[in-house]
Amino acid sequence: MGITRKLIRFSPAVAVDSSGSSRKRPVSRRRRAFGVVTAGIIVYVISHVALIAASEFSRQLRDPLYGTKELQLQRLEQSLPAGSPEVIFLGTSRPMCGFDAGRTQELLTEKIGRPVAVYNWGIPAAGPVMDLIHLKRMLRDGHRPSLLLLEIFPACFASGAGESIDVMGLDGSRFDWSELEEVRAYDYPTNRLRTERQAVLIAPWYSLRYQIMGKLLPSTLPPHLRLRNMCHPRTDRNGWCPTEMDQLSEEERAGAFSRVKEEFRHLPSTETLDEGPVRALRDMLAVANVEKIPLSLVWMPEEKNFHKLYHPALVAAFNRCLHELAAEYGCEIHDAHEWMPDAAFADGYHLLRSGARSFTERLARETIEPFFHVPSP
């Protein structure tokens, strides 16, 4: 009894009135404490289990970026008559910034004379493996593009001694359990990803915090996590997210490029392609073949200085690999890396808004319109 009285004095939950004496009897205080502890444990366990269940059934919760993109695509399809053709551009942040899908949709609709859906599925740091995962998910979710454009970025195939850019910062909680087995074939760090995926079952509130906070309070996340967990507010209904600025001074451009050089410092010394991403690309072409989805490979524009970062042997191996795969699977290659002047870039490999418009018009004219048999002027 004496211990209890002493404890209450130091307890954060003190039942003390203004005279300083405790009002409740010890038995009811014990009962109250029991109620607090058990209620807290029960509520926490229920919330824990509920969140786990929600994360298992809702990909939107685990991978909000994919979920948001898929929802946008769904809405786009629903806004057009059923059976309208669909063009989807899969890739990294380069098409995300550089391909104005909405403009392409307007041009195509005008030229073909029927509605066409064009969607920009550019996701930051999404390499060939994640593109394959996203394509399979899209097909399972009932989206069948009439034409699939796939960005090919040499840096995603050349990690050097470290992790490739699509693996760095990748969170295992975004994957389904079956996908974790699939990515093992592409030299992904499956053990780490599996541990992160399992962590969702042990501590869901902690493991899914970026995904949840990305929805509730995005400003609490640092920029690189915001990119990975949410669509930027500037993203339009066709998935295009242009850069904020449209013009840069030389000093700003130089500063941005020096940061990019640091990020890709391994490229000049990397001469060979990684086998994992090449296998993923091959499997993607195979899936497109089986599903009878026409696929075109697109090498996005790059500034001359950025292109010089690649080792010549890497470029040669990359071109060789692409042509072999294109011949094997009957797909086209559109090498657009020299299409745009250097002034069109924000940092050497992401297009500015005006550059994106010019690139989009040329890509639509040279790549997409011929597919729909639009006669060239």
Next chain:
Amino acid sequence: MILQALRGAFDACANWVIGINSTLAPYTDWYFSRLHELLPDPFFNTQAFLLFFALVFALYWLVPRRWQMTRIWLLVAASFHFYAAWSKDLAFLVTTTTLADYLFGRLMGATERKKIRFGVVFASIAMNLGVLCYFKYRGFFLNELHDSLLRLGYDPGYGKLDVARIIVPFGISFYTFEAISYAVDVYRRKIAAERSLPRFLLFILFFPHLVSGPIVRAGDFLRQSRRPKRWNWIRAQVGAQFLLMGVFKKMAIADRMALFCDQVFRNPAGYSSEACWLAVLAFAIRIYCDFSGYSDMAVGLAHLFGYKLTNNFNMPYLAENVSEFWRRWHISLSNWLRDYIFIPLSGGRGSSQLRICASLVLTLTIGGIWHGAGWSYILLFGLCFGLMQIIHREFKSYCTTRPRLDAALQTKLGTCFRVLLTFFCTNLCWPLFQPDLGKALELYGRMFSFAAGKSIGISEGIFWGIVAFVAFCHLLGKSGLWQRINARLPAPILGIGCAGCLCATMLVAPPTGASFVYFQF
């Protein structure tokens, strides 16, 4: 001859230990490396620690109440493993010095002869301080000696030590002071020498307070360890709430504020004056929430085993003067310094002002040295806080001759002014709370030069939101409103609130969890 014999005996002991170690090494290395994989860090806010705690907690309360010693041995073993998971060699070191302190205590308890008792307490203090100085201060002192000799034109005869490569045992400053306080209390006959080895081992090694305090007193803890523990729901609630509060302070506030201040403290050059001032404010909140959060977790964990540790913080940023600040900040250390350094030095009441002031500065300098081997810690605690305390004492005596001024300062507005002034003065000292004095001076330079530069680059809305939240919580606690609300809330609502708080803590934890600031001590 005696020295040679002693040296021979030491060599023989060392060889014996080395021999045993090399025989057992393959097994122990495997065991402890597995342990390290399971519990890599001695941090309370990790999944690995939660599993460890859950296991120990379950086993502890499953042991019948009448098997008290079994429970104590269980906690001792768990605490040893907790430390050994980080470093088995240092765990053995801590255990060995604890064993030595126990024997010293028994020796003092076995004799009434003052000279022997004095010799034993001296030996105990020398051993504990020797170990502390060897690990924590030898790098600093040897390097300073090296530089001084070079400046005087002499050859030091040795190269500078790489301080970063010296491994300092976690918690060495804390358990050293606990051991010294035990030895002194036994010498002064404040407490009897502890006869039970497992209880004494638990007093030092108890894992909630082992690595970062609070600094417990032997009399209090050993008395608790003799009392059989019965499961108590009130204690469980208190423990859980302290634990939750600590986790929230650490993960939701301290780690978030670290994002603001660490980048500026690491490299102040290039940041604007405004950014530097914000970083100092962020650091003030960070260090408070980090350390008090850890202390709350330690207190909460101890409660869950039926032990009460002293609260280490009492809303220090609501202190009305610097003296009160040190009665509210790291209370266990302040009390230790007062009882074992300041009072013996100052001679108690009736001593001259000069002696009291000198004792104050010296005590705080020792407090600074306790924190770290660096001039910045010595300057911070010795000079800055010591001077502020002296100024406060002088101003207080001045106010006694100025009743109107004194009355004005006691009004609500006056009190508010004093609280803000104390907060501002302590904030000004925090840049010194880092090992690199150069960086601290650089930060001061940026703060007071109205320099232009880059901003912190993280949402200031979140920053000010956290500052406002911490201020609000302080006011809620001080007004007693929280206690009244807490007492009236129905149990399920309070429980749901705690569960919600835990979920919110995990949601807002930032990407990079910083380690506890006070772990370096």
